[in-house]
Amino acid sequence: MTTETVNSVAASERPVMRGGLSGILYGDTGGKIFLGVLLAVGILVPALNLLTEPGSALHVPTYTVTLLGKYLCFALLAMSVDLVWGFCGILSLGHGAFFALGGYAMGMYLMRQIGTRGVYGDPVLPDFMVFLNWESLPWYWYGFDIFWFAMLMVLLAPGMLGFVFGWLAFRSRVTGVYLSIISQAMTYALMLAFFRNEMGFGGNNGLTDFKDILGYDLQADGTRLALFMASVIALGVAYVLCRFIVGSKLGRVVTAVRDAEPRVRSIGYRVDRYKVWVWTVSAMLAGVAGALYVPQVGIINPSEFSPLNSIEVVVWVAVGGRGTLFGAAGGGVLVNYAQTVFTGVWPEGWTFALGALFVVVTVFLPRGIVGLIRRRKDKKEAGS
Numbered sequence: 001m002t003t004e005t006v007n008s009v010a011a012s013e014r015p016v017m018r019g020g021l022s023g024i025l026y027g028d029t030g031g032k033i034f035l036g037v038l039l040a041v042g043i044l045v046p047a048l049n050l051l052t053e054p055g056s057a058l059h060v061p062t063y064t065v066t067l068l069g070k071y072l073c074f075a076l077l078a079m080s081v082d083l084v085w086g087f088c089g090i091l092s093l094g095h096g097a098f099f100a101l102g103g104y105a106m107g108m109y110l111m112r113q114i115g116t117r118g119v120y121g122d123p124v125l126p127d128f129m130v131f132l133n134w135e136s137l138p139w140y141w142y143g144f145d146i147f148w149f150a151m152l153m154v155l156l157a158p159g160m161l162g163f164v165f166g167w168l169a170f171r172s173r174v175t176g177v178y179l180s181i182i183s184q185a186m187t188y189a190l191m192l193a194f195f196r197n198e199m200g201f202g203g204n205n206g207l208t209d210f211k212d213i214l215g216y217d218l219q220a221d222g223t224r225l226a227l228f229m230a231s232v233i234a235l236g237v238a239y240v241l242c243r244f245i246v247g248s249k250l251g252r253v254v255t256a257v258r259d260a261e262p263r264v265r266s267i268g269y270r271v272d273r274y275k276v277w278v279w280t281v282s283a284m285l286a287g288v289a290g291a292l293y294v295p296q297v298g299i300i301n302p303s304e305f306s307p308l309n310s311i312e313v314v315v316w317v318a319v320g321g322r323g324t325l326f327g328a329a330g331g332g333v334l335v336n337y338a339q340t341v342f343t344g345v346w347p348e349g350w351t352f353a354l355g356a357l358f359v360v361v362t363v364f365l366p367r368g369i370v371g372l373i374r375r376r377k378d379k380k381e382a383g384s
Contacts (some may be wrong), residue, residue, distance in 0.1 A: 024244050034326035042232035046225050062221045065228050071333045072231040073293040078316040078332030080285035086323030087246050089258030094183030095286050096310035098158035102287025107207035107300040109150035128202045138200045154291040155284045162283025170272040184307045191305030206301025231292050254278050315358045321370030
């Protein structure tokens with residue numbers, strides 16, 4: 001057996017790699033459509049918000065801009081899960097932890113920007129620390145008054161957790177449902193830890209009452225639009241990055257691991273290293289999603305670590321289409337839009353509706369909405 005085995009295992013999903021962006025997206029019709037729609041949304045939404053009158057039927061209110069920005073953050077989170085589940089076969093039930101860590105890193109920066117404008121007027125300590133009689137700022141809060149340092153932590157905090165978790169789990173060859181369970185245990189343990197006041201992250205209330213970012217008022221319409229555009233750009237860049245990864249040689253090995261891990265290991269590949277690599281990248285993408293989410297919703301608390309949140313992300317990916325990236329992102333937007341509408345009609349019933357949706361998709365749409373569209377397209381082409 002030779003390393004050509006790896007290429008043959010993943011050949012059916014291997015894009016042709018050429019130079020530049022066109023090379024990365026070569027043969028990826030769905031991805032081009034996705035990026036085109038994303039570009040259109042990034043242009044039309046700000047234009048309709050700024051250039052139309054509030055009473056106009058075409059006007060997009062700032063509230064809707066913020067809601068769409070939140071959906072895009074969820075789309076990025078779903079894409080990060082699809083990178084490991086759809087292309088490496090690792091079902092993660094703990095990506096909510098990486099999302100929340102990125103959110104807390106951003107929240108810590110925003111809290112440090114409040115300064116004397118807080119309820120207690122302390123120039124250094126956040127209000128919750130003053131209320132709890134903390135005498136000084138904990139060492140792990142140092143540097144978060146600097147934007148670039150906070151953004152570095154947005155990547156490093158979830159990235160380091162992902163690396164350590166992956167290194168321990170994959171070296172021990174933990175796979176399948178066992179990996180899913182311990183990933184869920186990880187996020188549950190973090191949720192319990194962050195609920196404790198002595199952790200220094202606001203306890204049950206978390207971090208909130210943010211004032212501005214980079215000196216701009218978070219409640220201003222212009223800032224809301226800027227955060228929305230940042231979410232659009234981040235999602236687009238993340239998609240291109242993920243396509244580059246899965247189309248590279250390293251990505252083809254990862255896909256081969258998904259399809260035939262023992263076979264890949266038998267020809268000499270260090271499977272655990274490839275898994276750690278893609279898992280860490282995925283964790284960092286989830287952290288970026290969390291960082292963009294927090295200033296748009298105005299709060300981050302331990303409930304974001306809830307295992308249920310991570311399970312919901314898996315549902316988003318399954319609905320959209322596992323192993324497609326753009327389908328996972330679309331599923332994230334679609335399901336969260338459905339949640340917004342459904343909870344407005346029957347708030348208590350959303351959990352049941354989500355469970356029913358997952359069962360329906362698993363039984364009738366195993367490849368999600370994208371798989372259904374592709375199947376119908378293939379039938380149409382065969383009929384013609």
